[in-house]
Amino acid sequence: MMRWLALALIGVLCLGCAERSSLFVENLSAQPVVVRVYFNSFGESFGFRVPAGVRAWGWAPLEGRVTGPIAVFDESCTIAWHQEIPMDGGHLKLDAGGAIELSAPEPPSPAPSANAFLEFTDVCAEAANPRR
Amino acid sequence: MTGGAGVVEPTSARGFRAFGLRQIVAMFVLVFSAFALVLFVQLRPDYLHPTEIGTDVGTYFAAGQRLVTGHEIYTLSPGDRPVPIWPEFWTVPLVGPPTIAVLWALPAAIFPPIIAIYVWWLAAFAATAAIYVWTIVRGHLLVVIAAGILSFSTIITALSGNVNGLLIGGLAAVWFLTQEPPTTRRDVAIGFLVALATAVKIGPALFGIWLLAMGRWRAAAAAVVAGIAIALVTLVVAGPDIIPTYLRLAADTANRVTSFSAGGILQGLGLPQAIVVLAPAAVAVICGALAIALRRNPRAAFSIVAVGAAFAVPVVRFETLSVLLLVLIPWTQATRPIPASAPTVE
Numbered sequence A: 001m002m003r004w005l006a007l008a009l010i011g012v013l014c015l016g017c018a019e020r021s022s023l024f025v026e027n028l029s030a031q032p033v034v035v036r037v038y039f040n041s042f043g044e045s046f047g048f049r050v051p052a053g054v055r056a057w058g059w060a061p062l063e064g065r066v067t068g069p070i071a072v073f074d075e076s077c078t079i080a081w082h083q084e085i086p087m088d089g090g091h092l093k094l095d096a097g098g099a100i101e102l103s104a105p106e107p108p109s110p111a112p113s114a115n116a117f118l119e120f121t122d123v124c125a126e127a128a129n130p131r132r
Numbered sequence B: 001m002t003g004g005a006g007v008v009e010p011t012s013a014r015g016f017r018a019f020g021l022r023q024i025v026a027m028f029v030l031v032f033s034a035f036a037l038v039l040f041v042q043l044r045p046d047y048l049h050p051t052e053i054g055t056d057v058g059t060y061f062a063a064g065q066r067l068v069t070g071h072e073i074y075t076l077s078p079g080d081r082p083v084p085i086w087p088e089f090w091t092v093p094l095v096g097p098p099t100i101a102v103l104w105a106l107p108a109a110i111f112p113p114i115i116a117i118y119v120w121w122l123a124a125f126a127a128t129a130a131i132y133v134w135t136i137v138r139g140h141l142l143v144v145i146a147a148g149i150l151s152f153s154t155i156i157t158a159l160s161g162n163v164n165g166l167l168i169g170g171l172a173a174v175w176f177l178t179q180e181p182p183t184t185r186r187d188v189a190i191g192f193l194v195a196l197a198t199a200v201k202i203g204p205a206l207f208g209i210w211l212l213a214m215g216r217w218r219a220a221a222a223a224v225v226a227g228i229a230i231a232l233v234t235l236v237v238a239g240p241d242i243i244p245t246y247l248r249l250a251a252d253t254a255n256r257v258t259s260f261s262a263g264g265i266l267q268g269l270g271l272p273q274a275i276v277v278l279a280p281a282a283v284a285v286i287c288g289a290l291a292i293a294l295r296r297n298p299r300a301a302f303s304i305v306a307v308g309a310a311f312a313v314p315v316v317r318f319e320t321l322s323v324l325l326l327v328l329i330p331w332t333q334a335t336r337p338i339p340a341s342a343p344t345v346e
Helices: A002-018 B011-018 B021-043 B056-068 B099-110 B112-140 B141-149 B151-160 B163-178 B183-203 B203-212 B217-238 B243-252 B261-267 B273-293 B300-311 B318-332
Strands: A018-029 A033-038 A044-048 A055-063 A070-073 A077-082 A091-093 A100-103 A119-122
Touching: A018 A033, A018 A044, A033 B151, A044 A100, A044 B261, A055 B112, A070 A091, A100 B217, B021 B141, B021 B151, B021 B217, B056 B112, B056 B141, B099 B112, B099 B183, B099 B217, B112 B151, B112 B163, B112 B203, B112 B318, B141 B151, B141 B318, B151 B163, B151 B318, B163 B183, B163 B203, B163 B300, B163 B318, B183 B203, B183 B217, B203 B300, B217 B243, B273 B300, B300 B318
Parallel strands: A018 A091
Antiparallel strands: A018 A055, A033 A044, A033 A070, A044 A119, A070 A077, A091 A100
């Protein structure tokens, strides 16, 4: 019995190690944006206010994957870009010219406390899930 | 079963006859439910990954984590585990009373998320599945059909790990415990279960009225004492401001009715918002009054308060309908008069 419990525990922990995600956002453009991440195909989402020139974590590496999609809105909640987000999150970069790119997630920082976190926001939460 | 002149029928013949319409329907519902379960998992593979950001269990864990880190329970602060909102229905990362955050504070503090989340998810799945299967196996034909109608919402509740799954198990246990001869220990257990369910979802407070209507004074008193204790622990752990904050948010949520809720149904009929907002309270009052009126019929009274517990809230989603399994529980076993509280020797 104990052996089975131990195996189950190891299995769950291994699964947990595989189920990690993070989102790092870099806004090098001159405009503030709102980044929203959706939950499946539903209207549920959470979002971050990303001022111009800011580099910060949406969420640092944690146990829990993400199902996307991810969308970037301007201040008037007009959708500027959207894409399916990989389950392990990503590194979202808005360059000075306004181009948007989502790449592989940032490796965990050796000093996460030194990194800033983005503020959550409800802005643009009423916008439809781009997948719908 | 014996035939005429005391002749005993062969076992095989009895078995064949016993396998009647009820058993056939029950088997069909179970097989159908198993297929539906597989279909749901294929459509939403994330159901098998309750640690994903946005799941119900992840939402509870995140609430406990915010409490541990000294952040607001009902607001997301930078660095918190993300929790989605849906402005049409809710705008805060936790919709229910703060008790669920307090319940999760300890697991969030001492266990890795993967352990805490999966243990809860498995417990909620097991509780929901056990009650669903019990209802089908032990109910008469109409009960089996009703359970079958609730199959989709029950499967979603089971897979999502929603707290409703544990409430279904806990409140079904209240029924089963009241069917046994009353003892102090049983009454305390009944009272604690009703108090905890109420502290997590409010609506189950109606089961306290049921206890009173049944004359289970000691169990009702235990519920009151346990309720006060849970409220005090919540106030100490979450801070005294948490109650007014929750009440303000609950008032805001009352304006966001869903189509399955009593308010949503009234809204669909074109009634003014002032009446729609009062619908959950009206459901609670009506069901409480009916339970008292039906006090001589414990099963019917229990079913009525179960309906009230499901609908005395503004937000009733499709999966919330699984709580109606509790309506069926009293009809799954032979009637036995409920004994009133009486001093017993442990």
